[in-house]
Amino acid sequence: MSEAIVRLESINKWFGKLHVLRNVNLEIFPREVLVLIGPSGSGKSTLLRTINMLEEPTEGRVFFEGQELTDIHTNLNAARTRMGMVFQSFNLFPHRTVTGNITLALEKVLGLKGEEAQQRALEQLKHVGLADKAGAWPSQLSGGQQQRVAIARALAMHPVVMLFDEVTSALDPELVNEVLLVMQRLAAEGMTMVVVTHEMGFAREVGTRLIFMDQGVILEEGPPREVFANPRQERTKSFLSQIL
Amino acid sequence: MTITAAPQAPPERGIRYFAAQQTPWSWVTLGIGILALVVLFAGTVAILNAYGWTQVCPPDAPQGTCAPTDPLTEGLLSPELGALAWAVIGIGAVAGLLALLRARIVPNKQAKEAAIAGAVIGIQAAVLAGVLLWFRSAGVELFARNFLNIRLLGDFFPRFVNGAKNTLILSFLGGGLGMILGLFLALFSMSKRPVVRAPARIYINFFRGTPLIWQLSFAGLGVVTAMKLDFFSGIDGPYRVAVAVLALNLAAYSAEVYRAGIQSLERGQMEAARSLGLSYLQAMRFVVVPQAIRRVIPPLTNEFVILIKDTSLVVVLGLAFSQKELLGVGREIYSSTFNATAWLGSAAGYLIITLPMIRLVTYLERKLRSGLTSVVG
Numbered sequence A: 001m002s003e004a005i006v007r008l009e010s011i012n013k014w015f016g017k018l019h020v021l022r023n024v025n026l027e028i029f030p031r032e033v034l035v036l037i038g039p040s041g042s043g044k045s046t047l048l049r050t051i052n053m054l055e056e057p058t059e060g061r062v063f064f065e066g067q068e069l070t071d072i073h074t075n076l077n078a079a080r081t082r083m084g085m086v087f088q089s090f091n092l093f094p095h096r097t098v099t100g101n102i103t104l105a106l107e108k109v110l111g112l113k114g115e116e117a118q119q120r121a122l123e124q125l126k127h128v129g130l131a132d133k134a135g136a137w138p139s140q141l142s143g144g145q146q147q148r149v150a151i152a153r154a155l156a157m158h159p160v161v162m163l164f165d166e167v168t169s170a171l172d173p174e175l176v177n178e179v180l181l182v183m184q185r186l187a188a189e190g191m192t193m194v195v196v197t198h199e200m201g202f203a204r205e206v207g208t209r210l211i212f213m214d215q216g217v218i219l220e221e222g223p224p225r226e227v228f229a230n231p232r233q234e235r236t237k238s239f240l241s242q243i244l
Numbered sequence B: 001m002t003i004t005a006a007p008q009a010p011p012e013r014g015i016r017y018f019a020a021q022q023t024p025w026s027w028v029t030l031g032i033g034i035l036a037l038v039v040l041f042a043g044t045v046a047i048l049n050a051y052g053w054t055q056v057c058p059p060d061a062p063q064g065t066c067a068p069t070d071p072l073t074e075g076l077l078s079p080e081l082g083a084l085a086w087a088v089i090g091i092g093a094v095a096g097l098l099a100l101l102r103a104r105i106v107p108n109k110q111a112k113e114a115a116i117a118g119a120v121i122g123i124q125a126a127v128l129a130g131v132l133l134w135f136r137s138a139g140v141e142l143f144a145r146n147f148l149n150i151r152l153l154g155d156f157f158p159r160f161v162n163g164a165k166n167t168l169i170l171s172f173l174g175g176g177l178g179m180i181l182g183l184f185l186a187l188f189s190m191s192k193r194p195v196v197r198a199p200a201r202i203y204i205n206f207f208r209g210t211p212l213i214w215q216l217s218f219a220g221l222g223v224v225t226a227m228k229l230d231f232f233s234g235i236d237g238p239y240r241v242a243v244a245v246l247a248l249n250l251a252a253y254s255a256e257v258y259r260a261g262i263q264s265l266e267r268g269q270m271e272a273a274r275s276l277g278l279s280y281l282q283a284m285r286f287v288v289v290p291q292a293i294r295r296v297i298p299p300l301t302n303e304f305v306i307l308i309k310d311t312s313l314v315v316v317l318g319l320a321f322s323q324k325e326l327l328g329v330g331r332e333i334y335s336s337t338f339n340a341t342a343w344l345g346s347a348a349g350y351l352i353i354t355l356p357m358i359r360l361v362t363y364l365e366r367k368l369r370s371g372l373t374s375v376v377g
Helices: A044-051 A076-080 A098-108 A114-127 A143-155 A173-188 A200-206 A224-229 A234-243 B014-020 B024-051 B070-077 B079-105 B109-136 B140-147 B150-155 B157-189 B194-209 B212-227 B237-263 B267-275 B280-317 B326-337 B341-376
Strands: A006-015 A018-028 A033-037 A059-064 A083-086 A161-165 A192-196 A209-214 A217-222
Touching: A006 A044, A018 A044, A018 A217, A033 A044, A033 A200, A044 A059, A044 A161, A044 A192, A044 A209, A076 B267, A083 A143, A083 B267, A098 A114, A098 A143, A098 B280, A114 A143, A143 A161, A143 A173, A173 A192, A173 A200, A192 A200, A200 A224, A209 A224, A209 A234, A217 A224, A217 A234, B014 B109, B024 B070, B024 B079, B024 B109, B070 B079, B070 B109, B070 B140, B079 B109, B140 B341, B150 B157, B150 B341, B157 B194, B157 B237, B157 B280, B157 B326, B157 B341, B194 B237, B212 B237, B212 B280, B237 B280, B267 B280, B280 B326, B280 B341, B326 B341
Parallel strands: A033 A192, A033 A209, A083 A161, A161 A192
Antiparallel strands: A006 A018, A006 A059, A209 A217
């Protein structure tokens, strides 16, 4: 395998007295679809958020494309433009149109001209099947559409890795699939993805590697089908038996 | 199983439906209640008009024999007005009694509401008439002479207009500068760095913790009189100090409003912006502040209404004649004429300015709240 895009070295994270991440090591390689599962409070979202430093690890080092993000001399903003993130609650900017949501960072961060940014926004909207909503306001869209706009917004920066933080958890059941389909196609196109999810079907079908976390520790790791079929840890077994 | 068809149209509402539901009794009760109120107001105005409000005293009238408000006093004390007040109390009582007697046998909710409305209006009219009778029993003559000399307001009208102009200048200059400064204070006060946060907090707490009248007095004496700073000296000195202190004061209050607005935004907005590579300042400028400002427009307008009234405190600065605002004008007229009717002129001036602003706040709150639900939902 080629060199890792992301490398986490002995990450520890405390929230006050709560030890959320305990000495976590992780490498993410190109074209991987890494799925993080685990009970709530297991630290999987926190782990995902340390990758783009939305959570600063209390101890440990984060590397992205060979650059140490935990080094205070690193330009985090520049690094973040190459990592897309999609949130559970969409977090679209309600005061900007769908296109405005996408062009903001293109113009202000990448310095694209208005025309060029619009073009790129439209391209990405087509990609997620929402070209007809370019001028709409986020509040006029369904949850599934909002989440697809959020994906388009992240993709427009042309990132090398996409981080998905329980992106279907806030959606009505009938809207989950449209978002998962977009993610599935993205995976098929070879995008490197880290996905925190409770969608076990997606984990099994699309994931290339599965990580089970509990209490801030990576308990089990392997190809999704194998882990689902033969969990080695008791904790993994009981977790999977409860949700499958 | 049969399912009854859903109604094709929503149930009727509106004034026509309301009228159709009334019974003769409910009409009569409502009518009598309204009659009481109309008789009270129209009758009082008619009687006072008949006697006249003010008169012009001949310059050679001996001291104490003629007051400009004598006709008004006469009207207020007239037997006609007394009879009118008692009549209104009677009519109001009838409306109340009717409602009381018939309340249990009205056929529907609309008729009941109309009867209750009639009774309430009637009783309100009766209470007002009682107050009028009580007022007549006291020193009407002296009160009218000192507080109800309407002619005075006409004479000094241009002065009041000038006062209103100054009130507006002080409000808009102080308010505008204060709201800009307040936004920066709010951003500083939310910094994660104590060295940035602390001075902002100290500033805000100081200006919110001391009375505005103290701040104005101190600035007037300390800055204008003692220090004689260039910008704050001379004839315009006190006026400039007034604007500056009002701005500094409003900055502290508006900073707290901005802070509440910014903190009411979900953290995800900042996180989404940062995850796209925007710097903290860019995220604030393009994502957080534009949304927060929309949310704080109603409370900020509210602060502005408070500021309009607080401009009256600049009287402690001793502004020049043409710089006086509404309260200052009223005080000045009072001290030159020894007639307190001028105070009423000031109050009227403030109301003319503030009432539309208060309406605006209500309107903005309703409009922006509906906008907000679509933002959240």
